[in-house]
Amino acid sequence: MPEPILAEGAAPGDSVTQPPLPEAVDRILTGWGRTSPTAARVITPGEPADVVRSLWSHNGATRPGVIARGLGRSYGDAAQCAGGLVIETGRLDRIGAINDAGEVEVDAGVSLAALLRTSLPQGWFVPVTPGTRQVTIGGAIAADIHGKNHHQDGSFCAHVTSITLATPTGVLQVSQSVDPALFWATAGGMGLTGVILGATIRMRRVETAWMRVDTERHGELQGLMDALERVDATHRYSVAWLDCSARGRHLGRGILDAGDHARASELGASAARDPLAAPHDARFKVPVALPAPLVGGLSVAAFNRAWYAKSPSRPGRIRPLGGFFHPLDALGDWNRLFGPRGFVQYQYVVPSERRDVIVSTLELLQRAGAACSMAVLKRFGPGDPGPLSFPMAGWTLALDLPVGPPGLRRALRELDQLVLAAHGRVYLAKDSRLGPVAFAAMYPRLSEFETTLRRVDPEGLMQSDLSRRLRIGSLAR
Template identity: 40%
Template sequence: MNPDESVVALSGWGRSSHRRSLVRRPVSDEDVIRAVRAAARITVRGAGRSYGDAALPERATVLDMTAHNRVVSFDQLNGIIVVEAGALLRDIIDQTLPIGWLLPVLPGTERITVGGAIASDVHGKNHPGAGSFGQHVLGLSLLRSDGSVDDLSAAQNPDEFWATVGGMGLTGVILRAGIQLRRVETGWATQRRLRTRSMDETLEVLRSLAVRQELDPDLHVVAWLDTHSPGRRLGRAVVDECRPTRAAELPTAVPPYPERRGTRTGRTIRSLPGPGLVCGATIAAASTARWHLSRAREGLLPIGAALCPLDAAESWPAAFGRGGLIQYQLAVPANAEKVLTQVLAHLVARRLTPALSTIKNLGFGTAGPLSFPIHGWTLAVDLPARWLENRDALRTVDELVADAGGRVYLAKDAVVDPVLLRRMYSRLQSWQRTQLRLDPDRLLTSALAERLGLLA
């Protein structure tokens, strides 16, 4: 066995899906090309932060790209950075934030790779104004299964570029990408918090904020729902809005850029034995306490802490015990907000009350056939995987989403019905044709692709 390869037990971040596989860790482009030519089938993996099985193999060698992580160039005048696909978003922020540049889109964590951010076309809490990650990618280099490298951009190769953005790592191996950054004046964010008392009020607040978000790509908004309280209180929420703080707004004693916190990568925390701590009683207590203890306020936070709260919750999957957690994230159009209430009511009625629930506004999506965002709403719920041992447990939810013209997020998925997925992603066949053209040797695969029949 080569020094850069080993047999490793892998899982998604939610720890509900597991595989054991041969893993290769290339450092250079030449290493990646050799690995591609040597393997019968390959699954590309970044930092392993997909919740489900998107970066897990199904009878394939895993290509772990995290050592392929150099910053190739950085134009500090224009805010254009070119990085290898294995670079973490945190690595980019460490280099660019102290000189006034920030990634324009950040999901709930900085600890994903650039390649993973493109393959999942991740979005942040500022989607109505900023769009998703792929909209800020100026170009990328894609290694195809025949060993050739294509330089792709939205202007020159739109079909191949947008098939790769949101393509779940199934069109080829992203080697590097150029990204347009956004100017910021400080490393702080100003956060405002308020509470709502019903789902209707929560949605009304989010609607009003969405109007502002469409005009301001720096405005980030998320609602943390209380899904335990019954009746009219179901869906009451703590709503956070934040934006990068301007220099003139900082108190005199506060430095413009805070010291970076913590370690550079998260420490893996062992799952608690058995069912862990998450059960109906603890969910009820935590949900009620979160709402009652979250008073209206305004304050300063380091920008990473404000925009990437998952990085302060490394122990979250461990709390769900050996079975892990499943996050089900859906999007529905702007005129289908009733589905959000229907989904929550369905879960609560079947004693599947989520351990965590959030709603965000979404703006218009991209040209990517498999990209997740659509103009409207996105609801994400965290559920103990042991509650969903019958994988049809959420089929009714799948049907509600599909009937409304919505979809589920492939980067989070572990349970969606494969037949209904084809209704959710109406351009799947178009994507399959482009994917097969880029990967005629059928080298690229994943457990997600096999489970859902994504490949032609």
Template identity: 50%
Template sequence: MNPPTLLTGWGRTAPTAARVVRPRDARRVADALAGAGPRGVVARGLGRSYGDAAQSAGGLVVDCTGLTGPVRLDPERGEVTAPAGTSMGRLIDHLLPRGHFVPVTPGTRHVTLGGAIAADVHGKNHHVESSLGAHLRALTLCTPDGRVRALTPDGDDADLFWATVGGMGLTGVVTDATLAVRPVETAHARVDTDRTAGLDASLDLMSRAEHPYTVCWLDLLARGAATGRGVLTRAHHARVADLPRPLRSAPLSHRPAALLAAPPWAPPRLLNRWSVGAFNAAYHAAAPERRRGRVQSLSSFFHPLDAVRGWNRIYGPRGLVQYQFAVPFGAEDALTDIVTGLSRAGAPSFLAVLKRMGEPTPAPLSFPRPGWSLALDLPADLPGLGRLLRGFDERLLEVGGRLYLAKDSRASAETVHAMYPGLPAWRRTRDRVDPDGVLVSDLARRLRLV
């Protein structure tokens, strides 16, 4: 029997110990589920959920990174099929030289396909393309009863398909999936950049954007008229004719690489209101006021943080808390209140990303809804952090906002239940395939999801 392993999420908070197994096929996944034990089991990919979604204290964790194998592209159907342990990076590396790209990518390459489905990840194009689940054509799910189920979004068990999308691994273990993909001419984007003077200007430009990809970095320490100032980037996929001549001979050449590594240890409070304030001011000032048509590699546009290995270590030994929320259109005042509250509190976040959100998938636990999403990272040892975020939770509840389960590490069960009205329906589907409660995580226990 494997000895317990201490696990955390990407935020490096709340470690718990569990036995870890690494099956390499669906049969061994079924064996792991059958031998879960009284503390249950949960799947884990590359560990990029920020909180406790892929931990199970005293239980069993199924490391799905062993579920690998051939990636099969069908260019005529515009679909790719891959094992669930395939990383988003490997999927992109396979597709781009063949003139295709994933329909949705989160902000890192380092997430498995199964994990991306479990979190129903979204990207910079949610306002036009929704989240990953909208492009998922089929998946194979291993459930605690030993069955291996082939699911589709409109098949006989569509309820289970949609309960799995965004279901945080609590309906079964995904072993492979088929995803729609898009043709591209190059491995580059054509990027427009605007430096904005405040939050209202950022929202206005984002509302009028016709680009398929839009994202805005915000300076959450700026005050007064500059509160919420930002750097807005919008992009299209570049065509061959858009590329500088030296790049046209190999337009699909794709070589992402981590260029730097964060130090293995950083002192507590390295990131504070003064150090982050100086960085934010310099970053905002260095951004072009208005620049059009810059050609940028897809890897640097979509996954800039991947260029720094282990960047989460710079938050120090206590780790970080990511707070990602969404508010509906018409509730921009709540967004303004939260941005202003962060500024007044001097909360040192240099990773603050604003996105415009579009139509959701039918998945009851999927996070995005039409409106605005803001994601920000804060040092976990920031004095008064818990009180500050609880106040924001209350403001979100007033306007029908919600938190992203894949990023959460500290919300209360009552808050999350009020934010997700589809939870009872999701539970009914989940209980049908797991009546004994075999599938459970630290997040599920903390939020009383199961």
């Protein structure tokens, strides 16, 4: 990233005469799940300095509320702010040079896809990636995202060496040693500490853009979970996909993928010609939002069974990195498949000894008649110090659930209680329906987070629909 636009500790009001800001437009925003649309003024500044001016000029507005928005991949209402100002970071897209230690300065609006296009040919991979490349650096930090390597490498912010943050009270550069309280409040803080302008990321050295993947098919849940525990010791990346339609003794059957970056010597002749080719963007898109969901009960069950059937156990297959990490990117705008009512994603983590919660979850959803189009199970390693950071050691399960079945809402409220009783928690980047009471119980370090907020945002300027729904904020309690 370019040199900081304002010195560390610069304060609002320091800037004098400047060109006009880009025009703000009124827009309806939703998250990736396409539920809960609300309207906000949206501004897309081209320079970090303009972000800062937009943020500060909104200070004292009749209706407070500013939040940053990247690529809108949060499933719920994290990157929308009804009646307020939404600062899109898409034009903050500069990528610095990668140094010998793998450190790179990037603007907040840079997507992992863009970063990989630059870094992979030089032999650098992102330290952590979720199931899509279409997330920004700002979003990755704000949600403290995790990937298939969490058990070995932790979450995204463990690999962030510094963050440039525009808070309502000043632009600051923070790191794990400089103002660690603010650094860790920003890690997983859902954008509520301010607008992230850029960060320095430590990348991972790779020889190829290919993966060596062991695939195992397991006919029931306990065997699958045993296998997940086993491969975590031997593989950097692991994940299991569950067939939610399977019942009885096949409950929780699924496919386990365990992978590592392939070495150049392992590639076949054609791959070896360009071993570091970056993955393509999606060739096909869902062109319009479907008037009715294509993803319903029957199609979901058929899809789950077909996926299970097509994935027999195979060791040591060499696969392109895009297909392994980012299966969601094969089809652009796939969230439109769920029809006008959208879908919710429910992801939680429970401690390792609470395998029973996974079983209860699958049974509960089947009882409620909820169609689950996708269920992904993985083991987390220890969490990082972020008070609102989601990961902690244990099992995490992510479920895609189309809105529609009448019992779904109640079933998810039951699930909240199950997760809470097991001392687990729900992932805010996926959430669109948790209540403030359950949330506060799941994140007992909330008050620590809010103490930091009171320091950098005493007026409660930073707000999102999510923070309002969950009542997070310096003035919230």
